[in-house]
Amino acid sequence: MIKSRIMTLIVGLALFGAIFSSTTISAQSVATIDGTVNASEYAYSVVTKAGVYTLYWSIDQNNSMIYVGIVAATTGWVAVGFDAQTGMDKADIYFGYVDGDQQNAVDTYSDGPTGPHPADVDAGGKNDITDFAVTEKNGETSFEFSRKLNTGDSRDNALENKQIKVIWAIGSSDDITVRHEPSNRGTITVNLFTGATESGGDGDSSFGAITFFISSLALFASGIVLLRKRR
Ligand code: HEM
Numbered sequence: 001m002i003k004s005r006i007m008t009l010i011v012g013l014a015l016f017g018a019i020f021s022s023t024t025i026s027a028q029s030v031a032t033i034d035g036t037v038n039a040s041e042y043a044y045s046v047v048t049k050a051g052v053y054t055l056y057w058s059i060d061q062n063n064s065m066i067y068v069g070i071v072a073a074t075t076g077w078v079a080v081g082f083d084a085q086t087g088m089d090k091a092d093i094y095f096g097y098v099d100g101d102q103q104n105a106v107d108t109y110s111d112g113p114t115g116p117h118p119a120d121v122d123a124g125g126k127n128d129i130t131d132f133a134v135t136e137k138n139g140e141t142s143f144e145f146s147r148k149l150n151t152g153d154s155r156d157n158a159l160e161n162k163q164i165k166v167i168w169a170i171g172s173s174d175d176i177t178v179r180h181e182p183s184n185r186g187t188i189t190v191n192l193f194t195g196a197t198e199s200g201g202d203g204d205s206s207f208g209a210i211t212f213f214i215s216s217l218a219l220f221a222s223g224i225v226l227l228r229k230r231r
Pocket residue numbers: 079080081086087088093094113114115167168169171176177178179180181182185186187
């Protein structure tokens with residue numbers, strides 16, 4: 001009896017940890033696109049590289065929109081790419097940068113594993129960024145933008161409720177044809193609609209780490225209980 005109660009508790013803890021090990025910060029789904037990223041504006045976030053790049057986002061299902069925020073340690077370009085295949089191939093990439101007092105955002109699409117990724121407007125597509133703002137402060141760039149989940153553009157990927165590869169990178173110049181350092185790019189596998197990350201990223205809060213730890217511990221303990229029961 002006691003053993004079965006313990007088992008129920010352990011399995012419950014494991015499920016809780018597994019479900020909440022990704023980071024869900026707030027219920028707010030519409031961020032203010034002003035070039036200042038506040039964690040509370042976004043439902044989800046992941047630190048892809050500590051001290052270098054954090055990605056924030058919210059899905060507004062009522063209006064079929066995604067809101068994205070990037071905070072990265074560069075005064076060059078910052079970028080995120082949705083639904084990449086091999087390397088950068090077929091990634092729907094968005095660049096933001098500040099050049100002088102000019103804020104810039106470019107909707108692009110990668111035609112190969114290492115590019116090129118011309119602007120959609122130069123490759124038969126259109127610019128589907130509905131709103132954006134980019135600011136630079138203390139060596140960091142903050143880039144916020146929004147777009148429809150499904151733009152209908154052949155040079156964009158429709159965003160759906162499934163795991164996709166999201167790529168990130170930063171450059172040291174404002175020229176979006178000048179590549180990143182190998183250490184300043186990466187890939188995470190994530191479901192943008194649930195915030196569940198499969199791999200990559202450093203996690204963005206101790207909450208995620210703690211729940212992951214608890215779920216691992218609970219799964220380990222439940223394994224021991226099951227083994228003991230079998231004997
Ligand atoms: C600005 C022009 C760009 C050029 C010329 C370029 C070029 C390259 C090259 C040559 C590689 C292979 C070497 C390496 O692993 O570092 C690479 C890899 C990669 N790039 Fe880019 N890149 C550009 C922009 C971007 C952007 C904007 C992103 C993300 C939004 C990105 C994400 C990646 C990723 C994730 C990899 C590793 C792919 C893998 O091996 O799985 N790149 N890029």
